[in-house]
């Protein structure tokens with residue numbers, strides 16, 4: 464398994480991953496194209512034997528660049544329960560420059576898997592987990608449920624790096640890659656953990 468940045472030719476696969484999750488709002492294919500191009504430096508895919516098994520789509524909110532906001536995270540049914548979502552979140556935090564102080568997301572209150580995921584990552588990072596009402600249902604023109612905001616932090620860079628090490632995520636930079644500036648120095652991955660690369664080979 465490896466973590467890598469998406470590129471525009473991944474957008475259709477990411478759209479299918481979100482569609483098949485049956486839990487996330489499915490946005491237009493064009494929205495995923497934008498994420499896989501303009502926002503590719505803050506998104507990550509988990510890929511196993513050429514198949515995309517998971518994705519985290521995020522960005523630093525323009526009004527609070529100290530945060531990393533997870534817009535959507537999904538893991539394919541067949542690959543759930545193997546720690547892939549946790550790797551995606553920790554990988555995204557570890558690769559972000561500057562290091563985020565906060566991990567944020569919004570979630571519908573009935574999404575127990577998502578809440579468990581974020582609580583578990585907060586615990587592993589030794590950071591505070593807060594969750595409360597954010598976007599009320601009235602703001603949505605359809606029958607969408609309200610969204611609660613999750614805020615985890617403040618995050619210690621050392622805690623993120625240590626967890627990335629523990630999960631054996633290799634934060635490798637690709638010399639000459641346009642992504643190089645978005646990675647912190649490589650951590651150890653001598654035991655066959657999850658490699659993290661900037662681009663397709």
Ligand SMILES: CC(C)(COP(=O)(O)OP(=O)(O)OC[C@H]1O[C@@H](n2cnc3c(N)ncnc32)[C@H](O)[C@@H]1OP(=O)(O)O)[C@@H](O)C(=O)NCCC(=O)NCCS
Nearest residue numbers: 486536537538543544545546547548549576577579580583
């Ligand atoms: C939520 C989701 C991304 C989790 O992916 P995953 O790869 O199976 O999660 P992980 O294996 O990394 O699990 C991380 C933690 O979450 C917990 N968790 C994951 N799914 C869970 C579930 N269905 N019920 C309870 N806990 C769950 C795990 O037990 C683990 O906690 P632990 O380390 O304390 O044991 C996946 O279920 C999914 O794609 N769901 C549909 C899309 C979605 O709801 N996305 C989130 C909205 S922002």
